[in-house]
Amino acid sequence: MSTKNQYRFVLVSRKTRLQELVERFNTWPQAKFYLEHNQVDGQDYFDENAQYQQCLVDAEQTLKALGRFQLLERSFLPNYQFSPDDIVVVIGQDGLVANTLKYLNGQPVIAINPDPTRWDGRLLPFEMAELGSVVKRVMTDSISDKTITFAEATTNDGQRMLAVNDLFIGPQSHSSARYNLSLNDETEMQSSSGVIISTGFGSTGWLQSILAGARGVVGGKSKTESEGFDWDKQRLQFAVREPFPSNTTGTELVFGQVKGAEKLTLESFMPENGVVFSDGIQGDYLAFNSGCIVTVGVSDTVGRLVV
Known part of the structure; x- marks a missing residue:
């Protein structure tokens, strides 16, 4: 087996506010009307979603080049069977990191802040540009981690x-x-x-x-x-x-x-x-x-x- 196939990377994502609004109102125009009726700028929802989706695309490209890949949306966490050797990547916010850790048993979690200008990210120590190097250091056990009780x-x-x-x-x-x-x-x-x-x-x-x-x-x-x-x-x-x-x-x-x-x-x-x-x-x-x-x-x- 090649070194590449020894690792499976599970990328955990969440729905953005834009996606949740579209689910609620069926279409974006209806969701936009709701926001504008309440004097809310819909552009912020667009910008947040665009930034997050780009992070998912970039992360997928990076991880697929290093091993097997699985994209996992937050709602599927309770029923997903993680392997002991999985390396888990979470694209924040903080709450998603905590929610993911609960369904693991010692697998390392790399937490990425998708937009440092928007999220403080107390539990998100890395930015997207660092993902490739951090993953490689995890693969070679040359990076530290914190144990969480x-x-x-x-x-x-x-x-x-x-x-x-x-x-x-x-x-x-x-x-x-x-x-x-x-x-x-x-x-x-x-x-x-x-x-x-x-x-x-x-x-x-x-x-x-x-x-x-x-x-x-x-x-x-x-x-x-x-x-x-x-x-x-x-x-x-x-x-x-x-x-x-x-x-x-x-x-x-x-x-x-x-x-x-x-x-x-x-x-x-x-x-x-x-x-x-x-x-x-x-x-x-x-x-x-x-x-x-x-x-x-x-x-x-x-x-x-x-x-």
Whole structure:
């Protein structure tokens, strides 16, 4: 077998705003009318789409010259069978990188910023012009990568969910969740709008909005918390959103860490509308209703982001 055929490159893409609008309104003229009716300049949608499509064309040419190639649209990620030797290339934004990592098992991910003038790209360290050289360095193991710790939720009926950024456990809509929360030797019945369990990778995201709100109420700022923590740390951080004190529910066990082999356990006392979802993808969830016990801890599965 030739060296070229030893590698398969999976290029992960997403739909642009223009493509999503055309799907919604069937044709571009109808979508354009909708935008103009709302005083939105459609040219920006065109420019963004043109730039992104050109990146896909350039990436395909580069990768096909180096090995086998597969283009994969984001919606097909949950059902795609990745090979252990695949090299995965993601053309951003940041959310697509996190979403892709969740379906891998240690394969290296090269994240490309399609338009640095448009996207900050905290998780997109490379630009299109660098793709060829970066891929060759990955093929020869001459480039570094960062290990990313995942969170893992398992239920008492055998279901499993991974999270790259964070897990949400709570109500499906804007209501209160009732559950029992346990960590080590502590346990507490709670009523809240849900619990966020964050990895280091996601510690500057959703978790930060909860901490920022708390700091705004009580004043002050913790530098360590505001900067998050390292992606490879074998720990998770949990925060309870809007815990409600009552005769039967407490507010003591509302913020803390899950380290190493420790487990955070939540038992649902909600007849319906309880959910567990990861990385902000609400459509892909586990039911968290009465009788369901969810155990959350650091996963044995890790991600690799090329840097």
